[in-house]
Amino acid sequence: MDNKEKQNKEYQILIAAEQEFLTKGYDGARTTSIAKAAGVTHAMLHYYFRTKEQLFERIVDEKFATMSHSMFAIMGDPSLPIIERIKGGISAHFDFIAENPLLPRFIINEIVTRPEHYEVLYKRISLIIETIFHDLQFEVNRAAERGEIERVDVKMILISIMSMNIFTFLAYPFMEPLMGELMANRDKFLAARKAENIETIMKRIKKQ
């Protein structure tokens, strides 16, 4: 985004819309509120995007693309030994969500409340997921044959990784007031949580 874009009203509306939709969801968002935050009259919003629905679609598309990227992060670096690769994958995925902490709730709410809209999208993401699965499962099987790790179902491991990484941010506002000292310092907590997630998965796959 160059300087022109920053002053550009259309762009300002997109920025404000992203914030509004991510925090309040489609139903909770108000086009007037978005316009106000963007510093334009609400007629401008309709001029550029016609309807609330169309503006929303723009944000959804971008957010689903972002989510695809987070899937790639979990894949790790294929040139590393499998243990290091999985460690790196967990860490990269965690960092990715940390930079997009509002993303998981947004995606989940969308999918749950309007599943019918996302059939096309599923096909795109399915391909990514299948590729990651096969590649990782192949490496895991080889390492298991060499006796380095346990023979595990990679799909289950990936679900566990996503669960622990994503839930950290999904439930953060809920847990924070409940956990006292443990979460007093956000950065410190997140670092500890990332280490814990890695440790948990490592222990799950390592040979006893």
Added chain:
Amino acid sequence: MDNKEKQNKEYQILIAAEQEFLTKGYDGARTTSIAKAAGVTHAMLHYYFRTKEQLFERIVDEKFATMSHSMFAIMGDPSLPIIERIKGGISAHFDFIAENPLLPRFIINEIVTRPEHYEVLYKRISLIIETIFHDLQFEVNRAAERGEIERVDVKMILISIMSMNIFTFLAYPFMEPLMGELMANRDKFLAARKAENIETIMKRIKKQ
């Protein structure tokens, strides 16, 4: 709920409201839609509950109570050996969420979008959590001294348990179309997932 209650219009409205609020959230819910589902005119809804907000409060109170119960489930049976106790706690917590699969999303959305409403509630839940923590941490420390398990931070373990158990249901509609065979049969998948969560936590706390 006896037969009278089932025919009772006030009760019918509560049933319909619960369904509507849990699936669509406060903003997405419509009082007219609730009234229609309950088989009454929407004036009746206002007659019994005055405002949408008050009707919502009723549902929120009940759901937060349900959530407190889920916390107790995770505590397990204190008369069992620590390993069995934790296994039982994970299993009971998983089953509890399985019976209330819409609960986590509802609670998280509420807390995130209106944190200011819940200060009173936090105090109540904090007490529960603190009690569970101290009791479990005490048992874990004793078992660690006897060399049965690793010395671990129970708060971290509990967060991991909640993450894996809750995320299963939070993201189910999202993962289901992506996972093909693995999730073809819901009951089978849930059983496998529960076993995986228990296995993961056991490996995390067991002495190598």
Added chain:
DNA sequence: TTTTGTATTAACAAAATTGTTAAACAATAT
């Protein structure tokens, strides 16, 4: 059987929210 309180309906009112339009204005090309 009168009275009293509760339940119910239909019509209406108020507010919020999204969306439209005509006219003014600015920028740019011809």
Added chain:
DNA sequence: ATATTGTTTAACAATTTTGTTAATACAAAA
């Protein structure tokens, strides 16, 4: 300079949604 095109504003329209009210039916108590 003027025509053209795109941008902006203010006022308005339509719809949806929540909430109210007056009239009425009904059931229980006095």
